[in-house]
Amino acid sequence: MYRVISTIIVIVLVRFSAIGQDISIHMMDSVYARTDVNPAFRFSNNLVFDLPGISAGAFTNGVAIGDLLIENGGLNELKLKEGMEDVNDINYVTGNMAVNFIGVGLNMGKWQLSTGYNWYYQGSINYTKDIFLLAANGNAPYIGETLDVGPELLLQSYHEVYIGASYQMSNITLGARIKLLSGINDISTDNASIKLTTEEEIYQLRVESDYVLNTTGILDYNGIKDVDIDADKLLDELFSNFLGDNIGLAFDFGLDWKVNDKFNISASILDLGKISWNKEVINYKSKGDNTFEGVDILDYIDDDQEVVLEDSLYNLLDFEESNEGYSTSVGARIQLSTRYQMSPKLTLGTNYYRASNTINSRYLLSVNCQYKTLPWFSIGTGYGISSNSPILIPLNTMFHIGFVDFYMSTENILSGFSITTTNVSSVKVGLQLGF
Numbered sequence: 001m002y003r004v005i006s007t008i009i010v011i012v013l014v015r016f017s018a019i020g021q022d023i024s025i026h027m028m029d030s031v032y033a034r035t036d037v038n039p040a041f042r043f044s045n046n047l048v049f050d051l052p053g054i055s056a057g058a059f060t061n062g063v064a065i066g067d068l069l070i071e072n073g074g075l076n077e078l079k080l081k082e083g084m085e086d087v088n089d090i091n092y093v094t095g096n097m098a099v100n101f102i103g104v105g106l107n108m109g110k111w112q113l114s115t116g117y118n119w120y121y122q123g124s125i126n127y128t129k130d131i132f133l134l135a136a137n138g139n140a141p142y143i144g145e146t147l148d149v150g151p152e153l154l155l156q157s158y159h160e161v162y163i164g165a166s167y168q169m170s171n172i173t174l175g176a177r178i179k180l181l182s183g184i185n186d187i188s189t190d191n192a193s194i195k196l197t198t199e200e201e202i203y204q205l206r207v208e209s210d211y212v213l214n215t216t217g218i219l220d221y222n223g224i225k226d227v228d229i230d231a232d233k234l235l236d237e238l239f240s241n242f243l244g245d246n247i248g249l250a251f252d253f254g255l256d257w258k259v260n261d262k263f264n265i266s267a268s269i270l271d272l273g274k275i276s277w278n279k280e281v282i283n284y285k286s287k288g289d290n291t292f293e294g295v296d297i298l299d300y301i302d303d304d305q306e307v308v309l310e311d312s313l314y315n316l317l318d319f320e321e322s323n324e325g326y327s328t329s330v331g332a333r334i335q336l337s338t339r340y341q342m343s344p345k346l347t348l349g350t351n352y353y354r355a356s357n358t359i360n361s362r363y364l365l366s367v368n369c370q371y372k373t374l375p376w377f378s379i380g381t382g383y384g385i386s387s388n389s390p391i392l393i394p395l396n397t398m399f400h401i402g403f404v405d406f407y408m409s410t411e412n413i414l415s416g417f418s419i420t421t422t423n424v425s426s427v428k429v430g431l432q433l434g435f
Contacts (some may be wrong), residue, residue, distance in 0.1 A: 027368050028258065032434075037268060040266065046106070050116065051102055052099070056096055057411060066198070092124060099119040102116055103116030118162070122156050124154040154358055164321070179250040183216070214277070241279065248273055274329045282322075347370040367384070
C-alpha cells in the first residue's frame with residue numbers, strides 16, 4: 001500500500017511539477033482558451049482554431065519536498081524528521097494536467113459556438129499527520145495512542161469531447177457546455193479509514209479498518225507487501241478506451257455581466273458530472289478489527305518452522321477482491337471574477353477560484369492587472385493567495401502576430417517551475433489561429 005502512496009506522490013510531483021490552473025487567463029480578452037474557465041467569455045475573431053496546448057500544475061499544503069532534502073556528501077537524502085513541525089493534521093499533494101488537442105470557435109454575432117477535444121490527468125493523495133509521524137518515528141513513541149494511517153488516493157485520466165454555446169444579450173452573456181467523458185484509468189478510494197493502536201499492556205497491535213480501493217486494472221496487488229502501479233500500462237493506454245466502457249457526462253455554466261462600459265462581473269461553475277467505471281474493475285476492501293499479540297518463542301524451539309512476525313502483522317490488514325463497477329465525480333470548479341478597463345491599455349481585475357476532486361479541494365484569490373504595451377504584445381501580473389500558499393505572483397504574456405496568438409502564463413513565478421521549493425508550481429502554454 002505505501003509503495004502505491006509513494007508512486008502516486010512521485011507521479012504528481014515529477015510529471016506535473018513544471019506545468020496548471022491559471023488565475024489570470026480571464027484577463028486575456030482575446031484568448032479562446034479563457035472559455036475553459038467560463039463558457040460565457042467571448043473571443044474576438046469570427047473563426048478560431050485553438051491548437052494543441054498544455055495546462056497543468058502541482059500543489060501541496062504540506063511540507064515542500066525541498067524542505068526534506070538534506071545534503072550528505074554531495075547527495076540529497078530524504079529526512080522525514082526534518083519536516084515534522086510543518087506537517088498539518090490533514091495534508092494533500094495534488095497534480096493535474098490538461099492537454100488541449102484542438103478547439104474550434106465560431107462567432108455568429110450574438111451567438112458563439114465551440115467544440116473541441118481534450119485529455120485530462122489528475123493525481124492526488126491525502127495523508128494525515130499520523131502517517132508522517134509513523135513513517136518518521138515508528139510506532140514506539142505512540143504506545144497507548146491510536147494513529148489514523150488511512151491515505152486517500154486518486155490517480156485518474158480521461159478523454160473529453162465538448163460542445164458549447166454562448167448568447168450575448170444587451171449586457172449579459174450566458175454560456176453552457178456539455179462534455180462527453182471517456183475514462184482511461186482510475187485508482188481511487190471510497191472509505192479510507194485505517195486506525196492503528198499500540199496497546200499499553202504487552203504492546204499488542206490493533207488495526208481497525210474500513211478501507212475501499214477501486215482500480216481499473218493498473219494496480220497489481222499480490223498482498224499488502226507487494227502492491228505496484230503498472231506504469232507501463234498507465235502510459236501505454238493514455239490514448240486508449242476512447243468511447244469505451246467507462247463513460248460519463250459533465251456540464252459547464254457561465255455568466256458574464258457587463259455592468260457598464262468599463263466594468264464586468266463574471267461567474268461560472270464547471271465540471272458538474274461523473275464517470276462510471278466498468279472496464280477491468282477490481283475493488284480491494286478491508287473491513288474489520290484485528291489484533292496481533294505476538295508469538296511465544298518457546299513454541300518454536302526445536303521446530304523447523306520459521307518465526308515470521310512480519311507476515312502476521314501484515315495479515316492484520318488483509319484485502320478482499322471484488323469486481324463491482326463504481327463512479328467518481330470529475331471535480332467541480334467555481335470561478336468568480338471582475339474586470340475594470342482603467343484605460344485603453346490597462347485592465348484591472350480580481351479572481352476567486354475553487355477547485356475540487358474526489359478527495360480534496362483548494363481555493364485561490366487574486367488581484368490582477370493586464371497592460372497592452374504594444375498592439376501585438378501584452379503582459380499581466382498581480383498578487384494572490386491560496387489555501388496552500390500565502391504568496392502567489394502570477395505572470396502572463398501574449399503575442400499577437402497577424403492571425404497567430406501565442407500565450408504563456410504561470411500561477412506563481414516565484415516557484416521557478418519546481419514544486420521542490422514551493423507549494424505551488426504551474427505554467428500554461430497555448431497557440432491559436434484567429435480569422
